[in-house]
Amino acid sequence: MPSCRACVLTCMDFRIQAGVANWLQQKGLAGKYDYLSLPGASRNFLSEGKINLVEDSYRLHHIMEVYLIHHEDCGAYNLGHLPVEEQLARQRQDMETAARILKERHPELKVCLAFLYLDGRMVELA
Template structure:
Protein backbone atom coordinates (compact mmCIF):
# COMPACT_ATOMS: atom_id res chain seq x y z
CA UNK A 1 0.00 0.00 0.00
CA UNK A 2 1.38 3.38 -0.90
CA UNK A 3 1.63 6.23 1.53
CA UNK A 4 -0.49 9.29 1.15
CA UNK A 5 1.44 11.25 3.74
CA UNK A 6 2.84 13.56 1.11
CA UNK A 7 -0.53 14.40 -0.31
CA UNK A 8 -2.30 14.53 3.03
CA UNK A 9 -0.20 16.94 4.95
CA UNK A 10 3.51 16.33 4.97
CA UNK A 11 4.18 18.60 2.01
CA UNK A 12 3.45 21.89 3.77
CA UNK A 13 6.08 20.97 6.35
CA UNK A 14 8.54 20.02 3.64
CA UNK A 15 7.72 23.15 1.71
CA UNK A 16 8.54 25.34 4.70
CA UNK A 17 11.69 23.38 5.34
CA UNK A 18 12.61 23.57 1.69
CA UNK A 19 12.18 27.34 1.80
CA UNK A 20 14.42 27.49 4.83
CA UNK A 21 16.90 25.16 3.16
CA UNK A 22 16.99 27.40 0.12
CA UNK A 23 17.59 30.41 2.31
CA UNK A 24 20.67 28.86 3.84
CA UNK A 25 21.86 27.05 0.74
CA UNK A 26 21.14 23.50 1.93
CA UNK A 27 19.81 20.99 -0.61
CA UNK A 28 16.19 19.86 -0.45
CA UNK A 29 17.09 16.17 -0.27
CA UNK A 30 19.20 16.74 2.81
CA UNK A 31 16.34 18.52 4.56
CA UNK A 32 13.48 16.18 3.62
CA UNK A 33 12.19 14.32 6.70
CA UNK A 34 12.78 10.60 6.40
CA UNK A 35 9.18 9.80 7.33
CA UNK A 36 7.88 11.80 4.38
CA UNK A 37 9.94 9.70 2.00
CA UNK A 38 9.17 6.32 3.55
CA UNK A 39 6.32 3.92 2.82
CA UNK A 40 2.79 4.08 4.18
CA UNK A 41 2.51 2.75 7.67
CA UNK A 42 1.60 4.61 10.84
CA UNK A 43 1.89 3.31 14.37
CA UNK A 44 -1.32 4.88 15.63
CA UNK A 45 -4.11 7.35 15.27
CA UNK A 46 -4.21 9.90 18.07
CA UNK A 47 -7.41 11.68 19.09
CA UNK A 48 -7.05 14.80 21.22
CA UNK A 49 -9.05 17.89 22.14
CA UNK A 50 -8.43 21.12 20.25
CA UNK A 51 -7.39 22.99 23.41
CA UNK A 52 -4.52 25.33 22.48
CA UNK A 53 -2.95 25.06 25.93
CA UNK A 54 -1.86 21.49 25.41
CA UNK A 55 -0.49 21.46 21.87
CA UNK A 56 3.13 21.35 23.00
CA UNK A 57 2.40 18.89 25.78
CA UNK A 58 0.67 16.47 23.40
CA UNK A 59 3.59 16.64 20.97
CA UNK A 60 6.10 16.21 23.79
CA UNK A 61 4.17 13.23 25.13
CA UNK A 62 4.15 11.48 21.76
CA UNK A 63 7.80 12.36 21.14
CA UNK A 64 8.75 10.89 24.51
CA UNK A 65 7.06 7.67 23.46
CA UNK A 66 9.15 7.56 20.32
CA UNK A 67 6.14 8.33 18.14
CA UNK A 68 7.32 11.44 16.32
CA UNK A 69 6.09 11.34 12.69
CA UNK A 70 4.54 7.93 13.35
CA UNK A 71 0.92 8.78 14.04
CA UNK A 72 -2.12 10.32 12.42
CA UNK A 73 -3.75 13.03 14.50
CA UNK A 74 -7.48 13.74 14.70
CA UNK A 75 -8.59 16.73 16.76
CA UNK A 76 -12.13 17.15 18.08
CA UNK A 77 -13.18 19.41 20.93
CA UNK A 78 -13.47 17.19 23.99
CA UNK A 79 -11.49 14.31 22.40
CA UNK A 80 -13.52 11.26 23.53
CA UNK A 81 -16.55 13.45 24.17
CA UNK A 82 -16.24 14.96 20.69
CA UNK A 83 -16.14 11.46 19.24
CA UNK A 84 -19.36 10.36 20.93
CA UNK A 85 -22.07 12.76 22.05
CA UNK A 86 -25.64 13.81 21.29
CA UNK A 87 -24.97 17.54 21.00
CA UNK A 88 -22.73 17.35 17.92
CA UNK A 89 -23.75 14.06 16.26
CA UNK A 90 -21.88 14.82 13.02
CA UNK A 91 -18.60 14.64 14.92
CA UNK A 92 -19.20 10.97 15.79
CA UNK A 93 -19.18 10.10 12.13
CA UNK A 94 -16.11 12.25 11.52
CA UNK A 95 -14.09 10.31 14.05
CA UNK A 96 -15.19 6.87 12.86
CA UNK A 97 -14.60 7.81 9.24
CA UNK A 98 -11.10 8.96 10.06
CA UNK A 99 -10.35 5.65 11.73
CA UNK A 100 -11.49 3.87 8.58
CA UNK A 101 -9.25 6.11 6.48
CA UNK A 102 -6.26 5.69 8.80
CA UNK A 103 -6.63 1.91 8.51
CA UNK A 104 -7.00 2.09 4.76
CA UNK A 105 -4.18 4.55 4.12
CA UNK A 106 -1.69 3.82 6.88
CA UNK A 107 -2.57 0.38 8.23
CA UNK A 108 -3.22 1.82 11.66
CA UNK A 109 -3.69 -0.82 14.32
CA UNK A 110 -3.78 1.31 17.46
CA UNK A 111 -5.99 4.20 18.54
CA UNK A 112 -4.81 6.50 21.32
CA UNK A 113 -7.53 8.66 22.84
CA UNK A 114 -6.25 11.41 25.06
CA UNK A 115 -8.69 13.51 27.07
CA UNK A 116 -7.48 16.31 29.30
CA UNK A 117 -8.31 17.97 32.61
CA UNK A 118 -10.18 21.28 32.72
CA UNK A 119 -11.74 20.58 29.32
CA UNK A 120 -14.14 23.29 28.19
CA UNK A 121 -16.04 20.86 25.97
CA UNK A 122 -16.88 18.67 28.95
CA UNK A 123 -18.30 21.69 30.77
CA UNK A 124 -20.24 22.78 27.70
CA UNK A 125 -21.70 19.42 26.73
CA UNK A 126 -22.08 17.63 30.07
CA UNK A 127 -22.40 20.63 32.39
CA UNK A 128 -20.26 21.97 35.21
CA UNK A 129 -21.51 19.31 37.64
CA UNK A 130 -19.81 16.59 35.59
CA UNK A 131 -16.40 18.10 36.30
CA UNK A 132 -17.07 19.88 39.59
CA UNK A 133 -14.06 18.35 41.40
CA UNK A 134 -11.07 16.26 40.30
CA UNK A 135 -12.60 12.93 41.30
CA UNK A 136 -15.92 13.61 39.57
CA UNK A 137 -14.02 14.92 36.57
CA UNK A 138 -11.97 11.72 36.37
CA UNK A 139 -15.12 9.59 36.57
CA UNK A 140 -16.75 11.57 33.77
CA UNK A 141 -13.72 11.12 31.53
CA UNK A 142 -13.36 7.43 32.32
CA UNK A 143 -17.03 6.77 31.49
CA UNK A 144 -16.72 8.64 28.22
CA UNK A 145 -13.40 7.04 27.28
CA UNK A 146 -14.81 3.58 27.98
CA UNK A 147 -17.84 4.34 25.80
CA UNK A 148 -15.71 5.45 22.87
CA UNK A 149 -13.34 2.52 23.26
CA UNK A 150 -16.34 0.17 23.12
CA UNK A 151 -17.68 1.94 20.02
CA UNK A 152 -14.33 1.62 18.26
CA UNK A 153 -13.96 -2.04 19.21
CA UNK A 154 -17.48 -2.79 18.02
CA UNK A 155 -16.42 -1.73 14.54
CA UNK A 156 -12.75 -2.73 14.67
CA UNK A 157 -12.53 -5.74 17.01
CA UNK A 158 -8.78 -6.21 16.52
CA UNK A 159 -7.87 -2.58 17.13
CA UNK A 160 -5.72 -1.76 20.13
CA UNK A 161 -7.39 1.14 21.93
CA UNK A 162 -5.42 3.08 24.50
CA UNK A 163 -7.11 5.72 26.64
CA UNK A 164 -5.72 8.36 28.95
CA UNK A 165 -6.26 11.67 30.70
CA UNK A 166 -3.70 14.46 30.44
CA UNK A 167 -3.26 16.97 33.24
CA UNK A 168 -2.55 20.59 32.39
CA UNK A 169 1.14 20.02 33.14
CA UNK A 170 1.25 17.37 30.40
CA UNK A 171 1.35 14.33 32.67
CA UNK A 172 -0.82 11.49 31.39
CA UNK A 173 -2.85 9.11 33.50
CA UNK A 174 -3.22 5.86 31.57
CA UNK A 175 -6.65 4.34 32.05
CA UNK A 176 -7.11 0.57 31.77
Protein backbone atom coordinates in the same frame (compact mmCIF):
# COMPACT_ATOMS: atom_id res chain seq x y z
CA MET B 1 9.00 3.80 3.61
CA PRO B 2 7.94 5.21 7.00
CA SER B 3 4.76 3.64 8.26
CA CYS B 4 1.93 4.98 10.35
CA ARG B 5 1.42 3.16 13.61
CA ALA B 6 -1.36 5.00 15.37
CA CYS B 7 -4.24 7.40 15.16
CA VAL B 8 -4.42 9.98 17.94
CA LEU B 9 -7.76 11.58 18.79
CA THR B 10 -7.38 14.42 21.24
CA CYS B 11 -8.87 17.83 22.03
CA MET B 12 -8.19 20.99 20.07
CA ASP B 13 -7.37 22.93 23.27
CA PHE B 14 -4.15 24.90 22.75
CA ARG B 15 -3.06 24.27 26.33
CA ILE B 16 -2.51 20.55 25.82
CA GLN B 17 -0.80 20.38 22.44
CA ALA B 18 2.80 20.45 23.67
CA GLY B 19 2.08 17.95 26.45
CA VAL B 20 0.39 15.54 24.08
CA ALA B 21 3.16 15.78 21.49
CA ASN B 22 5.88 15.28 24.11
CA TRP B 23 4.14 12.25 25.55
CA LEU B 24 3.72 10.66 22.13
CA GLN B 25 7.37 11.32 21.41
CA GLN B 26 8.36 9.59 24.66
CA LYS B 27 6.37 6.59 23.50
CA GLY B 28 8.44 6.46 20.33
CA LEU B 29 5.55 7.55 18.14
CA ALA B 30 6.95 10.80 16.74
CA GLY B 31 6.22 10.95 13.03
CA LYS B 32 4.18 7.75 13.17
CA TYR B 33 0.66 8.91 13.92
CA ASP B 34 -2.32 10.51 12.23
CA TYR B 35 -3.51 13.38 14.39
CA LEU B 36 -7.12 14.38 15.03
CA SER B 37 -7.54 17.42 17.25
CA LEU B 38 -11.23 18.13 17.86
CA PRO B 39 -13.29 19.67 20.67
CA GLY B 40 -13.78 17.16 23.47
CA ALA B 41 -11.62 14.43 21.86
CA SER B 42 -13.77 11.26 21.86
CA ARG B 43 -16.89 12.99 23.26
CA ASN B 44 -19.90 12.21 21.02
CA PHE B 45 -17.75 9.73 19.15
CA LEU B 46 -20.58 8.45 16.96
CA SER B 47 -22.95 11.39 16.76
CA GLU B 48 -20.25 13.87 15.72
CA GLY B 49 -18.80 11.44 13.20
CA LYS B 50 -15.43 11.22 14.89
CA ILE B 51 -15.44 7.49 14.35
CA ASN B 52 -15.44 8.09 10.60
CA LEU B 53 -12.21 10.06 10.87
CA VAL B 54 -10.51 7.33 12.89
CA GLU B 55 -11.71 4.76 10.37
CA ASP B 56 -10.30 6.90 7.54
CA SER B 57 -6.95 6.64 9.28
CA TYR B 58 -7.40 2.90 9.73
CA ARG B 59 -8.30 2.37 6.09
CA LEU B 60 -5.69 4.69 4.58
CA HIS B 61 -2.73 4.04 6.84
CA HIS B 62 -3.36 0.62 8.36
CA ILE B 63 -2.88 1.79 11.92
CA MET B 64 -2.52 -0.70 14.75
CA GLU B 65 -3.25 1.57 17.70
CA VAL B 66 -5.69 4.34 18.60
CA TYR B 67 -4.96 6.84 21.37
CA LEU B 68 -7.89 8.68 22.92
CA ILE B 69 -6.49 11.56 24.96
CA HIS B 70 -8.72 13.77 27.11
CA HIS B 71 -7.70 16.51 29.52
CA GLU B 72 -8.43 18.52 32.65
CA ASP B 73 -10.74 21.56 32.37
CA CYS B 74 -11.99 20.62 28.90
CA GLY B 75 -14.30 23.33 27.54
CA ALA B 76 -16.35 20.78 25.61
CA TYR B 77 -17.36 19.21 28.93
CA ASN B 78 -17.65 22.42 30.92
CA LEU B 79 -16.87 20.58 34.15
CA GLY B 80 -14.04 22.84 35.27
CA HIS B 81 -15.90 23.68 38.49
CA LEU B 82 -15.68 20.03 39.62
CA PRO B 83 -12.67 18.33 41.21
CA VAL B 84 -10.41 16.99 38.52
CA GLU B 85 -10.99 13.36 39.50
CA GLU B 86 -14.71 13.85 38.85
CA GLN B 87 -13.93 15.43 35.50
CA LEU B 88 -11.81 12.40 34.69
CA ALA B 89 -14.52 9.96 35.75
CA ARG B 90 -17.13 11.66 33.57
CA GLN B 91 -14.85 11.84 30.54
CA ARG B 92 -13.70 8.29 31.06
CA GLN B 93 -17.23 7.06 30.33
CA ASP B 94 -17.07 8.59 26.87
CA MET B 95 -13.57 7.27 26.28
CA GLU B 96 -14.63 3.76 27.21
CA THR B 97 -17.70 3.98 25.00
CA ALA B 98 -15.55 5.04 22.06
CA ALA B 99 -13.03 2.30 22.80
CA ARG B 100 -15.78 -0.31 22.94
CA ILE B 101 -17.18 0.81 19.59
CA LEU B 102 -13.74 0.68 17.99
CA LYS B 103 -12.99 -2.76 19.42
CA GLU B 104 -16.33 -4.08 18.20
CA ARG B 105 -15.65 -2.92 14.66
CA HIS B 106 -11.93 -3.65 14.62
CA PRO B 107 -11.00 -6.24 17.24
CA GLU B 108 -7.35 -6.21 16.18
CA LEU B 109 -6.93 -2.54 17.10
CA LYS B 110 -5.23 -1.66 20.36
CA VAL B 111 -7.06 1.25 22.00
CA CYS B 112 -5.25 3.32 24.63
CA LEU B 113 -6.96 5.84 26.90
CA ALA B 114 -5.08 8.68 28.52
CA PHE B 115 -5.86 11.83 30.48
CA LEU B 116 -3.65 14.90 30.62
CA TYR B 117 -3.58 17.13 33.67
CA LEU B 118 -2.83 20.76 32.95
CA ASP B 119 0.33 20.52 35.03
CA GLY B 120 1.68 18.23 32.32
CA ARG B 121 1.11 14.84 33.95
CA MET B 122 -0.39 12.18 31.67
CA VAL B 123 -2.20 9.22 33.18
CA GLU B 124 -2.85 6.08 31.15
CA LEU B 125 -6.27 4.62 31.91
CA ALA B 126 -6.09 1.57 29.69
